[in-house]
Amino acid sequence: MKYFLQRIAFYLFTAWAAITLNFFIPRLVPGDPVQSLIAKFRGQLSTEAINSLYVLFGLDDDKGLWTQYIDYWKQLFHGDLGLSFTFFPSPVSQIIGDALPWTVMLVGITTVISFILGTSLGVLAGWRRGSWTDGLLPVTTFFSSVPYFWLGIIAIYLLTGPDSFFPSSGGFDSALVPAFDQYFIPSAVQHSLLPALTILISSVSGWILSMRNMMVTVASEDYITVAHAKGLSERRVAVSYAARNALLPNISGFALSLGFIVGGTLLVEIVFSYPGLGFILLQALGAKDYPLMQGIFLVITISVLVANLLADLAYLLLDPRTRKEG
Amino acid sequence: MTMEPVLEIRNLNVEYGLGDKAVRAVRDVNLTLHRGEVLGLAGESGSGKSTLAYGLTRLLAPPGVITGGEVIYHPEKSDPYDVLGLSDKALRAFRWAETAIVFQGAMNSLNPVHKISTQLTDVLKAHEPKMSDHTRNARAREMLKLVGISPDRMDAYPHQLSGGMRQRVMIGMALILQPQVVIMDEPTTALDVVMQRQILGQLIELRERLGFSVIFITHDLSLLVEFSNRIAIMYGGRIVEEAPAATIYRDALHPYSKGLLSSFPALRGPRRELAGIPGSPPDLAGMPSGCSFHPRCPRAFEPCSQHIPVLGRPDAQNGAARSVACWLHPTEQPVG
Ligand SMILES: Nc1ncnc2c1ncn2[C@@H]1O[C@H](COP(=O)(O)OP(=O)(O)O)[C@@H](O)[C@H]1O
Ligand code: SF4
Numbered sequence: 082m083k084y085f086l087q088r089i090a091f092y093l094f095t096a097w098a099a100i101t102l103n104f105f106i107p108r109l110v111p112g113d114p115v116q117s118l119i120a121k122f123r124g125q126l127s128t129e130a131i132n133s134l135y136v137l138f139g140l141d142d143d144k145g146l147w148t149q150y151i152d153y154w155k156q157l158f159h160g161d162l163g164l165s166f167t168f169f170p171s172p173v174s175q176i177i178g179d180a181l182p183w184t185v186m187l188v189g190i191t192t193v194i195s196f197i198l199g200t201s202l203g204v205l206a207g208w209r210r211g212s213w214t215d216g217l218l219p220v221t222t223f224f225s226s227v228p229y230f231w232l233g234i235i236a237i238y239l240l241t242g243p244d245s246f247f248p249s250s251g252g253f254d255s256a257l258v259p260a261f262d263q264y265f266i267p268s269a270v271q272h273s274l275l276p277a278l279t280i281l282i283s284s285v286s287g288w289i290l291s292m293r294n295m296m297v298t299v300a301s302e303d304y305i306t307v308a309h310a311k312g313l314s315e316r317r318v319a320v321s322y323a324a325r326n327a328l329l330p331n332i333s334g335f336a337l338s339l340g341f342i343v344g345g346t347l348l349v350e351i352v353f354s355y356p357g358l359g360f361i362l363l364q365a366l367g368a369k370d371y372p373l374m375q376g377i378f379l380v381i382t383i384s385v386l387v388a389n390l391l392a393d394l395a396y397l398l399l400d401p402r403t404r405k406e407g
Numbered sequence: 408m409t410m411e412p413v414l415e416i417r418n419l420n421v422e423y424g425l426g427d428k429a430v431r432a433v434r435d436v437n438l439t440l441h442r443g444e445v446l447g448l449a450g451e452s453g454s455g456k457s458t459l460a461y462g463l464t465r466l467l468a469p470p471g472v473i474t475g476g477e478v479i480y481h482p483e484k485s486d487p488y489d490v491l492g493l494s495d496k497a498l499r500a501f502r503w504a505e506t507a508i509v510f511q512g513a514m515n516s517l518n519p520v521h522k523i524s525t526q527l528t529d530v531l532k533a534h535e536p537k538m539s540d541h542t543r544n545a546r547a548r549e550m551l552k553l554v555g556i557s558p559d560r561m562d563a564y565p566h567q568l569s570g571g572m573r574q575r576v577m578i579g580m581a582l583i584l585q586p587q588v589v590i591m592d593e594p595t596t597a598l599d600v601v602m603q604r605q606i607l608g609q610l611i612e613l614r615e616r617l618g619f620s621v622i623f624i625t626h627d628l629s630l631l632v633e634f635s636n637r638i639a640i641m642y643g644g645r646i647v648e649e650a651p652a653a654t655i656y657r658d659a660l661h662p663y664s665k666g667l668l669s670s671f672p673a674l675r676g677p678r679r680e681l682a683g684i685p686g687s688p689p690d691l692a693g694m695p696s697g698c699s700f701h702p703r704c705p706r707a708f709e710p711c712s713q714h715i716p717v718l719g720r721p722d723a724q725n726g727a728a729r730s731v732a733c734w735l736h737p738t739e740q741p742v743g
């Protein structure tokens with residue numbers, strides 16, 4: 082428990098450091114681009130919005146640095162990340178809030194499926210070495226070495242077209258209005274299939290390989306031989322002794338990959354013009370939309386930290402050796 | 408003690424690998440374990456002791472294969488059968504219930520992620536599915552008590568126990584189904600000398616109380632002289648001598664046995680190199696012709712490099728319960 086509290090303290094510190102860095106960077110950039118953008122939008126921005134941007138980007142030179150820093154935190158706690166220039170005059174928090182569910186649904190669900198599928202196949206492949214599952218290995222090695230955005234481009238080239246079932250871009254049919262109804266949901270699912278498949282194919286092999294290798298390593302442990310010697314059923318030995326132990330490194334890998342849901346698959350969203358965070362970030366970069374970029378980086382940082390915390394928690398739950406007494 | 412057999416190993420052969428590259432790690436081994444006895448198996452490391460133990464329980468990991476022989480098990484009340492011929496299902500039922508084994512790597516024999524209680528009770532679950540949870544737990548606690556561990560430790564994880572305690576847990580686990588045969592493969596090698604003796608003493612006491620038989624494997628002959636009834640000496644995958652412990656101690660016939668004996672220090676004391684035998688154990692891939700010990704044997708003579716001496720009762724000692732494989736003691740009565 083003490084260990085866990087230490088970890089939490091560490092992550093809080095890291096989050097604080099990342100946010101503080103976010104505060105300082107625009108203040109250190111010379112020849113302020115934000116100033117000029119604000120100037121450009123002068124007529125359209127309300128005084129309140131301009132104030133908020135001043136606070137975020139340190140243009141309110143008349144205040145001391147410390148006061149600026151306090152104001153910055155206050156704004157963050159109110160969820161105010163400023164206004165986006167690209168999607169003017171929407172607030173950054175709203176744009177991120179709109180894009181995040183797309184990313185989380187597409188990449189999140191795909192990551193979970195990929196992990197469960199890959200780990201199960203890895204258990205089989207590792208336990209029944211020399212059976213048909215060995216044929217899986219060259220194929221999976223091949224796919225894990227192909228970058229997924231490249232797979233995506235190939236998929237678009239081969240599988241989409243005017244008559245194809247698979248749409249080549251977007252998150253839903255543009256004729257529809259986003260809503261949880263019988264028109265929108267099937268359309269969203271249809272649009273997500275190809276990007277999801279792309280991510281799945283390229284990521285599942287990693288899980289298969291690492292789980293298989295861990296199974297092979299664990300299979301030679303003494304306690305596995307003992308489990309056999311005890312006359313336990315093959316299934317019990319495979320699941321409760323071998324897979325249970327082999328899973329440990331994969332679980333923390335999984336928790337970490339959850340952190341990269343937001344940051345790790347930007348390219349797939351870009352290739353498929355999928356309306357998630359990655360796609361938004363691309364637009365923000367193109368338009369030098371600093372408030373939006375900063376907001377997205379903040380989300381990515383926090384999700385990576387939360388994932389690390391989850392990884393620690395998972396390890397704590399699954400491996401008694403990490404649970405220190407007292 | 409009756410001389411009724413409980414486990415008969417007949418012409419057992421085990422190889423690692425297949426075809427030309429195969430290494431014969433156990434060669435034509437004949438060995439009988441009698442009801443209630445402690446049979447010691449000694450030999451330098453690499454002589455095939457563990458391979459023999461894994462072979463007779465069919466626990467060999469690839470590339471190990473049994474290439475011939477029989478392992479006849481005599482149940483207490485029914486007819487004997489060949490363990491090597493059992494179906495998978497019958498083999499699972501046989502394991503632990505009839506023959507339990509405590510391994511060389513006993514320090515790592517416990518799964519680090521499961522509680523001691525889980526690992527004690529899952530044997531019961533597998534072999535006696537009708538037993539209630541309550542009875543299972545009671546039985547597990549009883550076993551811990553038997554080996555001198557407080558039943559409070561049921562909920563401990565392996566890493567919370569000392570090496571000696573883990574070792575005792577393994578011995579308790581081995582006895583939980585009251586098997587007739589317990590095989591111990593260097594079970595105490597990782598422990599200090601005092602702990603070794605304490606645990607072994609405890610085991611022998613339990614054996615007297617519960618009446619199982621033990622095959623005790625070690626490279627430390629001094630332990631066997633102290634704790635076993637009979638001793639078999641292994642060299643290059645073969646049994647080269649077998650006799651009552653006291654006989655081996657006083658009057659070993661095989662030059663290799665003599666070497667092992669002269670190389671062991673005082674009964675209590677630090678281990679040292681096998682000063683009594685110059686040279687190193689044979690390479691299994693290129694085994695010397697004839698008696699595989701002949702390149703190291705101080706008494707080798709003409710037949711030794713030509714012909715393999717068979718294990719048998721030496722002619723000069725008709726009737727004595729001992730056997731040896733050496734041309735110095737030719738035999739008309741081969742074993743097996
Ligand atoms: N998995 C294996 N593959 C190939 N050879 C092995 C394997 N395990 C053991 N051997 C060989 O078999 C011989 C006997 O080993 P082992 O039975 O472990 O001896 P001991 O227990 O007497 O020290 C050794 O020479 C070793 O090199
Ligand atoms: S057979 Fe010959 S070489 Fe082998 S132990 Fe006897 S005397 Fe030595």
Ligand SMILES: [Mg+2]
Nearest residue numbers: 456457458511
């Ligand atoms: Mg060994």
